[in-house]
Amino acid sequence: MDTTYNVRIWATQRRKNPQGKITSYRVRWKLAELPPFHETFRGKTQAASFHAELVSAQRKGIAFDKASGLPVTMTRRKDAVNWLVLARQYMDARWHDWSPNHRKHTAYALMEVTIALLPIDNRPSTKDLRRALTRHLNRNTRSIDDGDATWSALRWSERSCPDTSALEDPAVLRPLLQALDVNLNGERAAANTVRLRRRALDGAIRFAIEQGSLDTNPLQEIQVKKRTQSLRQVDPRAVVNPMQARMLLAAIGELGKQGPPLVAFFGCMYYAAMRPEEVCGLKKGNLVLPSSGWGEIYVEKARPEVGNTWTDSGEASEERGLKHRDDDTGRTVPCPPQLTELLHQHLSSYGTARDDRLFRGARDGGRVGSTTYGRVWARARQAVFTTDVVAGPLAKRPYDLRHAAVSTWLNGGVEPTRVAKWAGHSVKVLLETYAKCLDGGETLARDRVEDALRGW
Incomplete structure (x- = not known):
């Protein structure tokens, strides 16, 4: 030089x-x-x-x-690649391969990795730094002018970020992995959060190897304590019984203008164990409804809420395949008489959106936002439950209705293989997730022990 x-x-x-x-x-x-x-x-x-x-x-x-x-x-070596440059190139290279949610989670994970690699001295504010890096890793927002503070934070990050080759040094990589175990507030991150962060780091390193910036994967050469990740089990205290579910649905129907159009929305979650994003993607053509009695719902597409900056269409959500399934693979769920009645009432009163969706936003006819139905759900809980119960875990989230549906099927004696098929789970995940909700088995086991004790 x-x-x-x-x-x-x-x-x-x-x-x-x-x-x-x-x-x-x-x-x-x-x-x-x-x-x-x-x-x-x-x-x-x-x-x-x-x-x-x-x-x-x-x-x-x-x-x-x-x-x-x-x-x-x-200055940098001619053959060196700045980590932030590599992270941006990795996001761009895989952008079209990933769903909007995957893009978002990966960008946030790489943002955490980048912050952990940056020096502490003379740092911009954490808010400006996180905003600048997240915007930069998103190809849809990279060119947006967010003001001098954000631009300055990005410029500082580009100059201060080490080369990718720094990851080959255990003195750099080990503290980085330790930093990924901690959240912004200093508390220990959940095992699944740590897994996502390390997976994003590993993906970027493998991309660096493809590009010739690294020769080997340094993650395979360093020993760290592995976090034990157990499958999150459903808390039985959060699961409503059939009477409580009916009371909540009835209360929703009395909540002004926002409530009545969402009765069938929540009904699909309780009676058919559908995920919120699946209900948002439900169309009239997916229904096979008699005038009364049992019908069928073909769950085919989902519309997860992710934000318009992460989608290709610029909308807050995009239609995609079901979770853990190929794009063209759906599942058939039985529609009990109670839900058949709710769906008929909904179609009669509110019709469908222009694209045949059953449920739509009040303003623009788009996806029903989680803020909207979450607010309605909170008001319904307050109308039905006492103050002490509202403060507890019972039906705390709308998603708990899906858990209640699956628990009801299992405790009602439906074989696990069929319940797994209806709910879109594997049998293994189903039984592990809902192990604590199988109250009938626990009661039967205790009765058998009591009978055995009487015999002595």
Whole structure:
């Protein structure tokens, strides 16, 4: 590297348009006999920060690279790849392979990895840093001007982020993995959260190997304590019984304008064990309904809520295949008489959206937002339960209706293989998830023990 200490730095120039309005700021400096170098910035703060770095390096006696014009502390090896650059390239390369939710979770995980790799000294605010990195990793928001603070935080991150090769150093990788075990508030992160973060890191490292930035995967060469991840079991205290479920549905029907259109929405979750995103994607063509009695629902698509910046369409949700299934694979769920009646009432009163969906937002006809139905659900709980019960776990979330449906089927004697098929689970996951809700088996076991004790 050809360097020099002969550096001259000029004052920052303000550039104006013909109307006299300042449009940008230019920082100019010169090395020895070379032509002047310059960098142009949109904001005054960014220009001042860059100018200050150059002046600081000059005062500290740091050599400047003649090729790039920058202090050697700000240059990188020609073959080195900045971690943040690699993370952005990884997101772009896999963008079309991932669902919007997967994009979002991976970007947030890579943001956490990047923050853990950045130095502590002279950091921008945590809020600006997280916002800047998340925006930068999202190809839909990368070009949005979020103001000087966000732009400055991104610029600082680009300059301060180490090369990908730094991950080969156990002294860097081990603290990074430890940092991924902790949330922003300092508390220990959930096992599933840690798994997602490490999976994103591993994916980016494998991409770096493909690109030639790394030779091997350093994660395979370092020993760390593995977090035990147990399947989250349903809390029986959160599961409503049939009478409580009917009372809640009845209360929803009395909640002004927002409640009545959502009675069948919640009914699908309770009587057919459908996930909220599956109910949002339900269309009239998926129903086989007699005038009364048992019908069938073919659950074919889902519309998960993710945010319009992560979708290709620019909408807050996109239609996709069911969870853990191929895109064209659905499942058939029985529709009990109670739900058949609710669906007929809904179709008669509210019809369908233009694309045949049963449930739609009141304003634009889009997806029913989780904020909307969550607010209705909270009001229904307050109308039905006492203050003490409202403060407890019983039916705390709308999703608990799905748990109640599956628990009712199992305790009603329906064989697990059929329940798993209706609910869209594997039998193994079904039995592990709902193990604590099989009250009938526990009661029968205790009766048998009591009978045995009488015999002695």
